[in-house]
Amino acid sequence: MDEHKENIQTKDVNVKMSDPGEEEKTKPCSRVIPEEESAPEVSSPQSNSDFSHPVYKEIALANGQINRMSRDELKKKLADLQLDTRGVKDVMKKRLKSHYKKHKLMQSAGDGGPTDTYYDYICVVDFEATCEEDNPADFHHEIIEFPMVLINTHTLEIVDSFQEYVRPELNPQLSDFCVKLTGITQKMVDEADTFPGVLQRVVDWLKERELGTKYKYAILTDGAWDMSKFLNIQCQISRLKYPSFAKKWINIRKLYGNFYKVPRAQTKLSTMLEKLGLKYEGRPHSGLDDSRNIARIALRMLQDGCQLRVNERIHAGQLLSVPSSAPVEGAPPPHGPKSKD
Numbered sequence: 160m161d162e163h164k165e166n167i168q169t170k171d172v173n174v175k176m177s178d179p180g181e182e183e184k185t186k187p188c189s190r191v192i193p194e195e196e197s198a199p200e201v202s203s204p205q206s207n208s209d210f211s212h213p214v215y216k217e218i219a220l221a222n223g224q225i226n227r228m229s230r231d232e233l234k235k236k237l238a239d240l241q242l243d244t245r246g247v248k249d250v251m252k253k254r255l256k257s258h259y260k261k262h263k264l265m266q267s268a269g270d271g272g273p274t275d276t277y278y279d280y281i282c283v284v285d286f287e288a289t290c291e292e293d294n295p296a297d298f299h300h301e302i303i304e305f306p307m308v309l310i311n312t313h314t315l316e317i318v319d320s321f322q323e324y325v326r327p328e329l330n331p332q333l334s335d336f337c338v339k340l341t342g343i344t345q346k347m348v349d350e351a352d353t354f355p356g357v358l359q360r361v362v363d364w365l366k367e368r369e370l371g372t373k374y375k376y377a378i379l380t381d382g383a384w385d386m387s388k389f390l391n392i393q394c395q396i397s398r399l400k401y402p403s404f405a406k407k408w409i410n411i412r413k414l415y416g417n418f419y420k421v422p423r424a425q426t427k428l429s430t431m432l433e434k435l436g437l438k439y440e441g442r443p444h445s446g447l448d449d450s451r452n453i454a455r456i457a458l459r460m461l462q463d464g465c466q467l468r469v470n471e472r473i474h475a476g477q478l479l480s481v482p483s484s485a486p487v488e489g490a491p492p493p494h495g496p497k498s499k500d
Contacts, residue, residue, distance in 0.1 A: 218256075218259065218260050221256070221259045221260075222256050222259075225252055225255050225256050225259075226252065228252070228255075230248045230251070233248065233251040233252060233255060234251065236255060237251060237254065237255060240255075240258060242254060242255070242258060243436070243459075243462070245435065245436025245437070246434060246435050246436040247434050247436075249419060249420065249421070250419055250434055250435060250436070250463070253418065253419050253420075253463055253464075254462075254463045254464070256464070257463045257464020257465070258463075258464065260464055261464050277312040277313070277461070277466065277467070278312055278375045278376050278377045278467070278468075278487075278489055279311070279312060279313065279374040279375045279376060280309055280310060280311060280312065280318075280368070280370060280374055280375075280376040281309075281310040281312060281376065281377055281378075281379050281409065281454075281457060281467060282307050282308070282309055282310075282365070282370070282376060282377070282378050282379065283307065283308040283309075283310065283379045283380070283450045283451075283453050283454045283457065284305075284306065284307055284378055284379070284380055284385055284386075284405075284408075284450065285306060285380065285381055285385060285446050285449040285450040285453060286302050286304065286305065286306075286385050286389045286390070286446060287302070287303050287304035287341045287343060287444065287445075287446040288300040288301060288302050288303060288389050289301045289303055289327050289330050289333060289334075289337055290334065290336065290337045290340070291334045291336055291337070292334070292336040298330070299329050299330070299392065299396060300388075300389065300392060301325070301327035301328070301329060301330065301354070301392075301393060301396060302325050302327075302354060302389055302390070302393045303324060303325050303326075303327055303333070303337075303341070303343055303348050303351075304322070304323075304324055304325065304341070304343060304445075304446035304447070305321075305322070305323050305324075305325055305354075305357050305358075305361060305446070306320070306321065306322040306446040306447040306449075306450045307320060307321040307322070307361065307364070307450065308320045308447070308450040308451050308453075308454045309321075309368070310379075310454050310457060310458060312461060312467075315458055315461055315462060316458075317451065317454050317455075317458070319368065320447065320450070320451070321360075321361060321364045322446070322447045323351065323352070323357045323360065323361075324343060324347045324348055324350075324351040325348065325351055325352070325353065325354050325357050326348050326349065326350075326351040326352060326353050327348060328353060328354075328396070328397075329396060331348075331349075332345070333345050333348060340444050341444050341445065341446075342442055342444065342445055353397070354393055354396075354397045354399075355397055355399060355496050358399070358402065358496045359495050359496055361493075362402075362404075362493040362494065362495050362496070365404065365493040366492075366493055370490070370492075370493070371404065371489065371490055371491055371492035371493060372492050375489035376489055376490055377407070377408065377409055377467075377468070377469055377489055377490055378404070378405055378407070378408040378409065378490060379408060379409040379411055379453070379454075379457060379467065380408050380409070380410060380411070380453075381411055381412060381428055381449070381453045382410060382412050383410055383471055383478055386405050386408050386471075386473060387471075387473050387478040390402075390405055391473065391476060397496075398498060398499045398500055399496045399497065399498060399499060400496075400497040400498070400499055401473065402493070402494070402496070403490075403491050403493075403494065404490045404491055404492075404493040404494075405490075406472055406473055406474070407469045407471070407472040407473075407481065407488070407490065408469060408471055408472070409467050409468065409469055409470060409471075410470055410471045411431075411453060411456060411457060411460075411467070412426040412427075412431075413426075413470050413471070414460070414465060414467060414468075414470060415431055415456070415460065418460060418463075418465045419434070421434070428449065428452060428453065428456075431456050432452060432455070432456060435456065435459050437452075437455060437456070437459070439452055440452060440455070468483075468487050469481050469485075469487070469488065470483070
């Protein structure tokens with residue numbers, strides 16, 4: 160649903176935001192966008208260095224030289240290094256800086272200096288939910304598609320995916336608008352399981368891949384809304400406790416804006432793809448296809464040297480930021496759905 164989730168109404172649903180800001184209501188069947196706090200650019204973990212190491216002076220000098228390069232010079236240098244030459248000038252500049260930084264840190268690590276840290280796997284999630292064209296205030300949005308796309312951060316590949324449709328219970332009949340927008344038909348949801356059953360299979364899928372036990376992993380979303388709104392609301396509707404593995408996540412829009420130094424208006428899915436020289440693959444507003452395209456952005460950011468790390472969390476229904484100085488932690492081992500009753 161990406162950009163079309165900006166107008167979710169949460170009346171009569173206990174969802175609190177730490178910084179509610181002003182809701183954007185430019186498109187139907189879309190998300191409430193909380194005002195996001197500006198965060199410093201993500202770089203090497205503070206726990207690994209206080210940035211006084213000489214390697215950072217070398218990196219800073221190289222960054223200054225790169226800042227003075229023209230677009231053609233950047234493209235030639237990237238080609239010489241056999242790096243991707245696609246994207247706007249600022250993206251190419253960041254890619255070259257990150258390549259040099261990573262190279263210098265790898266050399267430094269061999270001498271016992273600072274290093275970068277990554278999760279073993281990242282799970283990309285982008286829900287689809289019931290909606291109507293005018294999004295009435297008393298309408299409760301229920302998850303109707305639960306996709307996950309798994310990224311291996313070491314091989315920089317999409318290695319697996321999960322997808323199931325979900326049968327809504329409060330509003331079992333999909334609107335014509337919802338069907339047209341998402342491509343999810345009434346037959347698909349009628350034949351699907353309800354949310355608790357689907358969530359159990361998501362947990363089983365994560366367990367089978369030993370995430371949270373053998374491998375360190377994190378959830379990644381395109382914005383804050385999938386977890387803080389959709390999953391939070393759905394758990395209340397289904398009378399389930401909010402799953403612990405989804406209480407912290409990577410908001411890729413925040414990291415993209417901070418890493419490439421672009422304004423918030425340039426962090427929509429379509430714009431991020433365009434600025435990186437990529438094209439959308441699949442059907443827009445398909446949860447699985449949206450997740451795959453978000454994963455492609457995440458992979459490009461990893462290739463460009465960005466450290467994807469948790470930057471948001473939910474506590475008692477409240478959306479909170481996770482500072483870049485916080486220790487890098489993976490999601491806990493997944494557990495089956497627990498009833499609130």
